[in-house]
Amino acid sequence: MKLHSIKHQLNWLILKVTLYSFVISFGTFFAWVFYTTFRSGHPVGDEFAFDTADWVQLIISTLLTVLVSVLTAAGFVRKILFPLQSLTVSARQVADGDLSARAQQGEKPLAEMSALVDDFNQMAARLENASRDIRTWNAAIAHELRTPVTILRGRLQGLADGIFPPEQQLFVNLVKQTDGLSHLIDDLRTLSLAQSGHLRLSRSTIDVPQEMAAIAALMEADFKASQHSLVLDLHPAQLCCDAARLRQAMLALLENARRYAVSGVVVISCREQQQGVTISVEDEGPGISPEVAATIWDAFVRGDDSRSRQRGGSGLGLAVVRAIVLAHGGEVRCTPGTLHGTRFTLWLPDAA
Template identity: 40%
Template sequence: MAALSVLMIAVSTAAFYLVYSVLERWRFFTPVPAEHVDTTRLDIGITLVVCLVGLIIAVAVASWLARRIIRPVSAVGDAARRIAQGDLASRVNLAGALHGETAALVDDFNAMAHRLQRMAEDVSIWNAQIAHELRTPLTILQGRLQGAKDGVFKLDDALVDGLLGQVVGLTRLVEDLRSVSLADSGRLDLSMSDFDLSAEIKGMAPALRSILEPAGFSLVLDLEPGVIHADSGRIRQAILALVENARRHAHPCEVRVANRFINNQALISVTDKGPGVPPAMEQDVFRQFVRGPQPNGGSGLGLAVVRSIARAHGGNVRYQRENSTSIFEIDLVVTLIDTSSH
């Protein structure tokens, strides 16, 4: 930067004399008489002094700017090398205020490093949680089958039904894992079609009641007709997951499933009178393998699947607490089909 400053001073001085000579030739002003010397030693001395002072100022400013730019960039480079070597906790911590592009660079780098560290931690948690979730049903299957082979258990319908129940649970766990993984990589396939959302939810009522009523819950539907273009199978999966979540965590109460439309959004809500999500968990309730404070037999994937389905439709899912009511609401960015002309 200092060399560039010196070059700019030289170019500026040369350009000044060039423009001056051109203006003199075109007689924009009266030229100096021939008997007068137009350049004296004093002129040369003043020019050299001005150039020297300008050079000193330019070098000082260039050095100051270079330190402001190079210091954070060098710190980012050092932190990046530490992260490449496996230290994902490395961050850029600089004393003093940063401004402009350098501040944005440091903030973006630290945010990227934090997300990378969290993803690595999530992978470790995933591996441990998947092993934990698979171990119990596989152990049961192995023990029952080995017992049946050794004659300890009688291979009757009750035993077969119990084994089938474990297999169904494994199948559901694998499908949930697959849905979340595909959604995280942006490759969750959607089978889009036109259907009436209220009719689809109404058709689910018998299945929903079979989940709720044995546990002492009741189902109430509050539906608004409207034809949308979306994946009906995935939306049914999301509603089932929310209703199952209410059954597991809420006290016996009325579970309300409702839908409404706002512009190009379809909103689906499931409300209950349960104790709600603890405030400390509200930010993480839709992450994988997050469970409530009370054991309930769930895998911790249900709400993560709901979020994946909502995001695959361009929307999201959110939780809110109003008085004694817990509300889980899915918003889907969908195409509303006008059927008034049919």
Template identity: 40%
Template sequence: MSRPTRWRRARALPLATLTAIAIATMLMLSVGLAYIGVTWYSAYLEESINRSLPPEAALAYTRVYEGLLPDEAGLKTLIDHLETASAAADLKVQIATLAYSLLSAVASAIIGVYLARRIARPLEDLTAAADVLGSGDFSARVAASAGSTREVESLVRTFNTLAANLERMETRLRFNNMAVAHELRTPLTVLQGGLQGILDGVFPMDRRMLADLLLQVEGLGRIVEDLRTLSLAIGQQLVMQRQRLDAAGVVAAVLSAAQPMLEAEGLTVETHLQPASVSADPSRLRQAVLALVDNARRYAAGGGWLRVETARLPDGGAVVRLLDRGPGFPEDMDAVAINPFWRGDASRSRATGGTGLGLSVVQAIAVAHGGHLTLANRPEGGAVVAIHLRPA
């Protein structure tokens, strides 16, 4: 955060404080304007009365003002004249007080409206931006003005963050829809072509042909199941039954079940499984570990080596880590995180029935457990994939 931004946030006042200051300022301004106006008009009336005094009354007034004793006739004339003029002057002062009070109230109201509009202008901008956002244009943003209150600045930041997240989600959803259509097109095309060929008599309806078509159906089923898993994760319904378990035991069971297929690919498995107690859904944790093992079998079999580790973290959590000597991940790691259908080798994965959703499913399971998935490349070659789980 830049220094001007920190300074602007530091000096921004809360809305309640700014409102109180504005009200107090308007009150003082109104009282001050009325006082100045009435005081000036009273002095003006006094001067007018003094100018209208008869000569003998004026002389008596001057002598009184100078501390001298006036003559009796002049003093009587002065008193009579002041009694006559005071009644009219009092009425004029009352009218002037009312008039200046109204003028000060109008002036204060005009200034108050100006200040209120300055305070409310960011809210008007937010309303306009929200209308744009509601129309489907997620590029709408609001610039925080220099005189905004803390609450308005916080609201602007929250709105901009929300708009940015919606824009990213909309971009990702659009990409995912295209990716789903692309992934489903190939097996559906193969199925349609094979079935049409059988109906037309071009292909014989033998066991081999049916097995090929069944393989495409199984691939579609895996894609649908992986998409269902991701949709459950979005709805926060992926992990429903937690229990305390040892991550090392779950990983050992998965490796034991997957040993035949790993040996068939020529992978030598090393393990370093340390006890690590976590609170997790055992079926989902097995699904995540099996997905990572299956990814290693598909993409890293050429390295001939796979190491699986479990460990307890200093904060009490657990980590499940897989290391291989395969091709590793691309330099642009964002491509793996953003693209749910990312494949290390697209042609090989389709040939072996992969959906490309494996890492997305694992990440969704990790996040549903309050953890996260990390992807990295080993300096000596190969990849490191780790599931971090929070403490039990």
């Protein structure tokens, strides 16, 4: 079956409309003449007689009308065809792998065509961003896995070859490396579930100050070893949420403070606010620049990349925190604190 282009169809439609208008105009005129003659019972009078000049004038006016109609219709056709042709070319480029292709609207586009082009360009931009994110994630995950896997392989190879004696401390270090890999896999799984909308929450009503106190007691020994002290500023608050996920988020925030904050005080606070509960973790420095604060919740983002790698961490902790809070319908913020450091704030709505 032969397919015709929109341009061909529109041109043929314009021609048919013009011809039909011409036939209807003349047909109506002559029908009126014959109708009038039939009613009067007299032959066609001189008032309906046409000489050569009249016929020439009628033909010229008709041709001019047809020309104006065609030119006007051609301009309208261009308004339709240009964005459609641009969409066709851009869609073919995107299908061939060029995700940077964008469609053009042309001059004075129609509202529907403009909306269609805008939607296509937004779709192409999202595909381009998604493709870029996939490449970034693949590179970052490979980088994060390379170090612990290399260490494990080297130590195990040394044990197999008899280079390292099978001492307890060596096995303890190997267990720490496997724990790091497990945490990385768990974080990646949490982020994947959150992005796909399958992060399930098991909600129950908890006493927030009691939960924060329990988490602080769990981290107290590690904070003392890193020369930090935990201070609790807790106000009465009840919250219906996933307690296990909330603990996961708080442990990630506290671990982030323990790794990267200067030695000193780390304050945990909570209070009821705006039909929910606000929980914050604040340290004494060194602080985060506004540029980094805008992206600190993204995966594999570190405030100071070289220092962060020396102190460990995969760069997924804060991304996991945001994923958990967003799954609860809450919000996260990173702002300068009153202690000259950084305040990480979580707001979770009460789902009760």
